[in-house]
Amino acid sequence: GVRLFERHADGLYRQPDDREILTVDLLKRRYEQDFIVQEALRQSRFMAGFCTSSVNTLRVTTYRSVITERIEVLSIVLRIGHEGAVVDNFHGGGMIVGVHSDGRVGQTAVDDSGARHPVHHAEGAASLRLPQVGAVTEFAVEIARRIDHHRLLALDIAIDGNDKPRLIEFNVSSYGIPLAQMTLGPTFGHFTDEIIDYCREHRRQAHKVFVRRT
Known part of the structure; x- marks a missing residue:
């Protein structure tokens, strides 16, 4: 829309x-x-190098540990629009590629059918590294600190023309977990066991709330 x-x-x-x-x-x-x-929003030169017509965003997933209460960045996935589109939606013809914690951008992108494609960038795709990965991580952690009632968040972050992270939206459901798993591996990484243990211990406390609109 x-x-x-x-x-x-x-x-x-x-x-x-x-x-x-x-x-x-x-x-x-x-x-x-x-x-x-x-x-x-006018995006950074680096982000525009993937696709000039869409604002290409980063899906950053954060997790507040059930043991330490520390906020961790679980994954960063770059979403790339197809040339001519104004949005980078994965299910609207865009592609995704994983970004490692040190900023390295993967060389293979995935579309919504699971097909893999080489990553293209205006400056060449070899050894691409997101320059603002540190700023993005700090920004995501700060946003997550302000949202007390959700341990898991999926933030959509853009990099503006001044190379500053900008929050487009945050999600408290429909996290897009397959995006990370298709590009980087298991969603929760080494936090998987603590989450499983926590869910087992608190299973009886879990409940669903249904809201009826009248």
Whole structure:
């Protein structure tokens, strides 16, 4: 549902295909009463090197340990849009590639069918390294510190034109766990055993809450 409009010389905002002009009437027809209009984010040169038309984001999964209460970054997955698309959604034609803790970007990307493709970058794909990996990790931990009621979070983070991390959204469900497993390996890594033990001990305390809308 994301659409991009660009300002033209006549002052009107049009979609890149020049078919539709941004108006309140258009927004109401497309989205009824539920929409947000905001300035488009200009991404860093490094992130734009994967795809120039979409803002390519990092899916960063954080976990607050049930033993130490320390917040850990479990995985960083780079999402790459296909050229011409304005979003990098995995199920919308995008691809994913794992980013290691030291910033190394994998050389193989995966699409939503599981097919593997070589990673392409404007500066060449060999030995790619995310320059801001330290800043992204610190930023993700700080965000997770502010959200007390969820031990597991999936954050979508972009790198702006000033090479600063920007939070697009955070998820408290639908974490996209397969994204990490398809590119980096087991989701919880060496925290797997402590999570299994915790769930066994607290199984009887678990319950589901159903909300009925009236």
